[in-house]
């Protein structure tokens with residue numbers, strides 16, 4: 001299918017999300033859609049998928065004008081999309097979620113669907129129980145399900161908005177192979193929205209770049225990364241250096257910590273993290289790294305063992321107590337776990353203020369001022385009055401960091417740069433390095449091994465609830481970590 | 490008490506709960522789609538009155554039921570139009586309609602009070618009705634009971650075993666996701682609000698044409714509120730709701746029995762019994778006790794067990810859906 005977007009315009013109040021964008025997509029090709037956070041990529045793709053109407057502009061399919069009043073119309077025309085944040089149904093089972101909208105038959109055939117789902121997941125190396133509830137899955141697993149659903153459908157134009165944030169390198173290879181197959185053999189069109197330039201280079205034939213709601217250039221792929229980066233940001237951003245820091249005092253100590261959940265057990269974990277240290281946790285989703293973080297934060301009960309923060313025993317502290325102890329936890333799911341969709345930025349900042357600074361009556365004046373400062377400091381594209389769900393994905397991520405309070409001892413970050421463009425990711429790390437210089441320790445999870453190696457002092461890998469030996473970031477490689485992820489020592 | 494009497498009481502409990510089962514199912518369908526229709530009590534009153542009046546005038550119970558269904562659907566249409574199209578507050582509209590329905594029924598029903606009229610009769614199922622105990626309870630019942638069972642089963646099947654049912658639940662859980670999968674969320678909500686309303690109307694007529702035949706002011710008053718509570722108690726599932734309706738009837742009957750046999754305790758105490766029981770059960774299933782209980786089960790049964798007992802309202806219940 002030959003798809004043409006002509007002069008697409010979409011404004012949200014004063015924000016020009018799409019300001020007259022024209023792009024062409026040919027059948028049998030894979031396109032990369034690039035651009036910094038808030039550039040308008042998701043908005044454009046949602047318009048193409050019928051999720052949002054454009055203010056003006058045309059969509060031509062094989063030369064014929066198409067009007068998508070809703071996703072149903074786009075689906076009928078063969079256009080399917082995986083949204084940036086999984087649009088699934090938390091209380092449903094995996095199977096029900098898979099079946100919803102799958103075909104037109106009246107009675108549901110659970111058995112056939114279960115077999116099909118298992119088959120599809122096997123193809124990409126995903127392992128999810130069809131009977132599990134969606135809400136018990138990790139964000140990455142939910143993304144995997146959305147992918148499987150899209151690829152199982154028969155669409156002729158498939159849009160994937162940042163689909164690889166929750167999957168491993170091996171799973172990604174399988175996914176890319178099948179995307180290539182769809183384009184080359186089945187003559188479908190694929191559009192990949194991503195901030196990971198290496199992935200785009202590896203998979204896509206052609207890149208379109210957006211900037212500030214407009215078209216900023218295009219380039220056949222592969223090409224020099226810097227060419228793309230320059231189109232995205234107007235110049236090649238510098239990488240912030242990682243300052244060396246002596247690590248002396250022990251900040252966080254885990255002694256024989258055991259955590260049990262129905263799905264997973266962490267047995268006798270011993271770990272010491274020093275003030276100023278950046279400690280990376282790697283592993284496939286759901287192998288224990290997230291659970292460990294939640295246990296430290298007081299969000300999962302510690303069955304036995306001891307947890308010491310700066311020498312104080314905080315084993316039994318619940319989340320609100322660990323918060324007061326100077327621990328912060330940033331969850332992977334932005335809208336699902338971290339933010340309140342319908343609250344404004346100011347209200348978020350008020351909510352995140354430490355207990356002692358909270359007053360019964362809200363001091364709006366001051367709160368708005370602090371919010372404006374934080375917005376500036378963290379370069380959030382939005383106003384103190386904007387609601388959290390009106391921000392672009394990357395800007396929601398920045399808001400999460402803007403909510404961290406000044407006196408921080410330990411930051412627990414689950415995928416801190418998920419969905420951030422290169423410059424924003426670098427920016428976030430710069431602010432984290434500053435925290436580190438002030439004596440805070442940072443414990444973070446990332447599925448991106450390069451990020452883990454580049455940003456950490458030391459690294460531990462989780463596999464099936466087992467923690468590997470601890471490796472020094474300066475003395476390891478992605479290969480070695482890959483081995484550890486696979487459960488080999 | 491001899492055995493015969495017990496069976497008779499049980500079979501009367503079951504018949505009494507039939508209208509409640511229909512009303513609960515209707516509201517369950519509506520709420521599953523994400524709309525709260527709080528006008529139940531007034532709607533049932535007006536439908537009970539209309540159903541009887543039309544049946545009385547035309548001498549046809551079928552026309553009576555039809556008229557009642559239309560009244561229910563009309564009220565539902567007002568709720569749907571106000572909340573979905575005009576984006577007004579669903580709770581407020583519901584309350585206003587409750588008051589309206591109850592006053593209208595009293596006013597319009599003046600000329601139909603305490604008249605003998607047509608009614609729905611018994612319907613015995615050959616052979617099965619001769620079974621001991623179960624026969625008289627379930628197979629020698631008023632036709633309304635069979636209709637109620639049919640409605641409950643059909644609604645359950647539709648909700649949990651069909652593709653349109655998935656869309657319906659999806660619209661109530663996460664409308665934007667259902668929309669992305671091709672659902673016309675607001676169209677669905679209109680449809681199921683009307684359908685649910687019509688069922689509640691039928692439930693009203695079922696009462697005035699099958700249980701306590703005839704009309705008098707405030708004939709079914711309170712029943713709508715009870716149905717609303719049982720929707721929650723039933724965890725937004727028609728079958729659980731039906732069981733809830735029967736249990737409710739049973740505890741009420743039990744309260745009557747106690748009342749006659751225990752002296753010195755006020756009537757109100759016993760009347761409150763079903764509610765207290767309901768609250769206790771809801772507290773139990775929403776606490777983490779059930780999670781602990783589930784830990785004792787074999788892993789294979791844990792999921793189904795928790796799904797069975799843990800209840801949560803549809804997440805987008807009462808939340809309007811608007812496209813960006």
Ligand SMILES: Nc1ncnc2c1ncn2[C@@H]1O[C@H](COP(=O)(O)OP(=O)(O)OP(=O)(O)O)[C@@H](O)[C@H]1O
Pocket residue numbers: 012015016017035036037038039040041042043044084381382389390391392393394395419421813
């Ligand atoms: N529903 C909305 N209401 C108001 N503003 C919106 C809405 N959706 C998007 N925007 C604004 O439009 C701009 C473009 O957003 P969009 O989500 O398309 O960016 P993006 O390129 O996908 O960014 P990211 O890489 O961070 O996902 C942003 O400034 C965002 O704040």
Ligand SMILES: [Mg+2]
Pocket residue numbers: 041042043084161392393394
């Ligand atoms: Mg986006």
